Amino acid sequence: MTAAENRSAARAAQLLHFQLNGEAVAVAAPPHWTLLEVLRYQLNLTGTKQGCDKGDCGACTVRLDGAPVLSCMTLAALVQGRAVETVEGLGVGGEPHPLQRAFAELGAAQCGFCTPGMLMSAAAYLDDLATREAPAVDTGEISAVLGGNLCRCTGYTKIVQAVAVAAGEVIERTQLLAEMSNDDGGMP
Amino acid sequence: MLRLPELEVIIATSLTEALTRLAAGPAARPILGGTDLVANLKTGHTKAQTLVAIGQLPELQGVDASGDVVRIGAAVHQAELARDPDILELFPALAYAVGRIASPQIRNAGTLGGNLCLDTRCRFINQSDLWREALGGCLKSHGKECHVIPGGGGCVAALSADSVPILMVLGAEAEIARVQDGALVTRRTPIADLYDSDGRRHVRIADGELLVAVHVPKLPHGARAVYRKWAVRQSIDFPLVSVAVRLDLDDAGKLKQGKVAIGVLGPRPRLLALDRWAGRTLDEDLAKQVAQYVFDRSHPLPNVLYDHEYRRERLRVEVLRALRTWYAPAAVGGAGR
Structure with a gap:
């Protein structure tokens, strides 16, 4: 492989495994995608909002291993093996939280x-x-x-x-x- | 919609691997919480081809307060540090300072190491690509002219890291690792010497080096430090005035030595010694002299939002308020410990 091919292979979509609202998911995403982009554009979970996209507004807040974080600032690649909760997982069995x-x-x-x-x-x-x-x-x-x-x-x-x-x-x-x-x- | 440029993410499994990757030069950058770096990559004024994730490295974890010097791993989250029982007991002003960084979500992801390596900020840089391009760029972003100091030769963007002034007065040191002749070596540098006066590359950590921890000596009897931050909002904002004061008093309450560290000036925070007042008892009159001394030696620039002359006056007020926590704590308005 040439250096360029090597680089392009490294940048290709990689498979991410994580817990999403209590269930295991596997999803392919390029390494420069944020967790927000994976949630909204790969998993179609549009409850998490895309606001300022640079960490100012908090509209994209999700819980990562329980702690609220900004999904627009979180590299999807770093969510591997962790637990993500979004607003879609708040209510239980159709009942609101x-x-x-x-x-x-x-x-x-x-x-x-x-x-x-x-x-x-x-x-x-x-x-x-x-x-x-x-x-x-x-x-x-x-x-x-x-x-x-x-x-x-x-x-x-x-x-x-x-x-x-x-x-x-x-x-x-x-x-x-x-x-x-x-x-x-x-x-x- | 702001998106990251295409890049490669490497999750480092050992410190040596991370250092080897980072030796490739500025195109490879370390990432912990990414709360500063990701925004800067998205707005295009930071460029990188490879991000080396270092959050899992064991050398960067934990708070160890067992010795005379407390070691804090660079990857310790700001939220974690702000509620750490050892830090709250030994350095309440450090816990307070990191607990005032940005917002709860950012403190949950952001780390102490990340805050120390926070990029400098300026109202002419922290803008969109289009905005900067329309202005013709500046010294830090593909231009030739400084808009803060027209004709100036160096970038004067401000260091806005809340943890830096307090760590300076506490006499903290950075532990920086590199690989030399195949072996892992570390060096120590006082936080006060970690910063350069050129805002284009203000952190004195070379390519192939990595900040792995901060070492903070426990305070001697009679010593205490205070951090004061002024920003427009109680949350989210970077400081517009940022000052830490440390006094060492003897048993009679007289000043042995004192230090003041001031942030949000240029790229390099300023450290002032108060030794000239050794032997004096702190009262309102002396506090006003100290506040004036700091005012005379500090020159906030029009590099961040809000009028720089107001910020200079405000600095004097915040120094005075910090000092009043020693002799008239009930009179101190606002937050700060």
């Missing part, structure tokens, strides 16, 4: 373009809350958690409220489960 319900009830989405990214950042925060010893709803903390997600419509107030409401539900549920595991509730 508590965050999605709260966003809908409180009118936390207007044009909706930032919503999937907001939801993915907030979902990681809710999972983190559930692991804390004394979780509490703190709107200042919610603002910080959503600090990488720009919204040009809402002014953020309703988004923060919706996340707070969903966080309250998670805390209540976590505390109830903890109480029940400490006390068998009189069950035989």
Whole structure:
């Protein structure tokens, strides 16, 4: 092989294997593709939005091994063997996630373009809350958690409220489960 | 829609392999989180044919606080470092500084090493290809003229890395590896000496070298450091004023020595010693003298957004606020530790 052929072989599409919303996927993508491009243009998962494409807006936020990251800045080649979650994986069995319900009830989405990214950042925060010893709803903390997600419509107030409401539900549920595991509730 | 140019990605499995690949020259670049590099490749002002992914290399991992000097691997994520119990206890201002880099998503992907090697920024560079082309380019992007200092011979784009000023006052060193005569060797350089005054290539790490870790000496009794950042928004933004202050006080509360490091000037941050005030007790009067001293020696340029004269005044205010955390913490507005 000549050097040029070598280079072109190295740049050809390569097969990526990763977990996507809990299921194994295999997809071919050229090495210069980002995770965002693979999700939207190879896997047709268009819930993840393509906004600024350079790390400013947060519309493309997905979870990588649980942590919110920007899929527009993530090389697909570096996702090999890892776990990716997108907004399509949030609800279970057709039921909306508590965050999605709260966003809908409180009118936390207007044009909706930032919503999937907001939801993915907030979902990681809710999972983190559930692991804390004394979780509490703190709107200042919610603002910080959503600090990488720009919204040009809402002014953020309703988004923060919706996340707070969903966080309250998670805390209540976590505390109830903890109480029940400490006390068998009189069950035989 | 911004896309990456065609390139090759190599996932390095050993430090030696990574170094060998990187020795090919600037067409091969190391990548960790890629939060700076990918954006710069997409907008075209950074060129590369090969990206060498180094995030999995064991030499670049972990925080080791067991000795007198804390070793932080270059691949440690900023988010991880900001909540690391050892860092929070030993260097709360470092945890605070890395916790204020960009946004949560960027801190989850971005690393300490990446922040130290952050490319310089300028309002004439961090633009689209079309924008830069319309202007005729500049010293850093295929042109011959500097638009910040017309007639200037060197690029004065700003170093905007939040972790750098605080690591400078902490006396941290960079551990840099290379392969020499087939053997892996490392060198150490103070963070204060890591940067050059030419913004085209401001990080003094040669082709074939790699930043693998940062070593931060534990603070002696009586020493503490503070980082202050001013940006327009609480999140996402690069700093427009970035300053770290470290004071070493004796048991009577008198100054033994002090340091101030200032970022977002040109490509090279500035380090000032406060030794002339040794033996003095810090109060508002002395703090104002120190703030004036820093002001007199710092000249923010019109290279990033916001008026440079305002940024200079603001720097004086942030130095004063940093110093007040020693003698009047309740009076300090805004964040900063």
